[in-house]
Amino acid sequence: MNRLLKFVGGVVCVAALMPAVAGADDKEIIEYRQHIMNALNEHSASLGMIMSFAVPDDNTVAHFEAIALLSKTALEAFEPKVKGGESKPEVWTQWPDFSKRMKEFAQNSDMVAKLGATQGKEAAVNHVLDALPCKACHDIYRAEPKQ
């Protein structure tokens, strides 16, 4: 009887967990978009260190260039409607707003990278908030990272 109860309990647990577990393809999609967002995050953190004079500013323009390139790839990474990771469901329920923000991010970061390339790092740094509106979007669409 004990064995039967354990078996039934096991089956119920598996059944309850199944819908929450992403399939292999879904995991790849979530991991991929996390790689893109992590790369953006690391470049942003690097720029933050440069702007607070913690490290030399030689790479300023290069960081802006990399952010502009990666921002172009970010929206596509969210196009498959695969919930999970740190993305809130609102990414897809409010897709017009989310995608508009991502497109603006790509356009603005491209503009700032071009400013850096043509007018120098100071010009780019002066527009850093245009290039990196991360927090406004994260506040709405990103779940708190799990500790």
Added chain:
Amino acid sequence: MMRTFNAFIVSVLATAVLLPKAACADDEDTIAYRQHVMKTLGALSAALGQIVEKKVVVAPETLVAHTQAMAVTAKMAKMTFQPKVLGGESKPEVWSNWADFSKRLDELTAYTDAVASAAKSGGLAAAAPKISDAQACKGCHDQYRQKK
């Protein structure tokens, strides 16, 4: 009174012993910055790996942007190791074998440039064979990176 004095002496000694071992703020920043750059390369390599293995499908212009971002980031890597600041996951051999280490980073820069050019001119079919060369991360990590 004596107990307070003893506690004071102990804390002074402890501070004196610990001070030389602690990285100063500038050194911590230097380490943190190079870790940001190397983590970027790690994330981009992983994403490119998924594309090459066709675990995810991306538009041709996305592949180009990825490879260009990788090439831009690879160029920063050598500069982040130029200050001789031991710590993080870097083995001391980074600086004791600097000639070899910096040569490898120069090769990484050249490889990532080649991958970006291939992606732009010939898409995934042209870039994929070169990506396996460019992702020679392991060879370098085995020699110069501490196990986490």
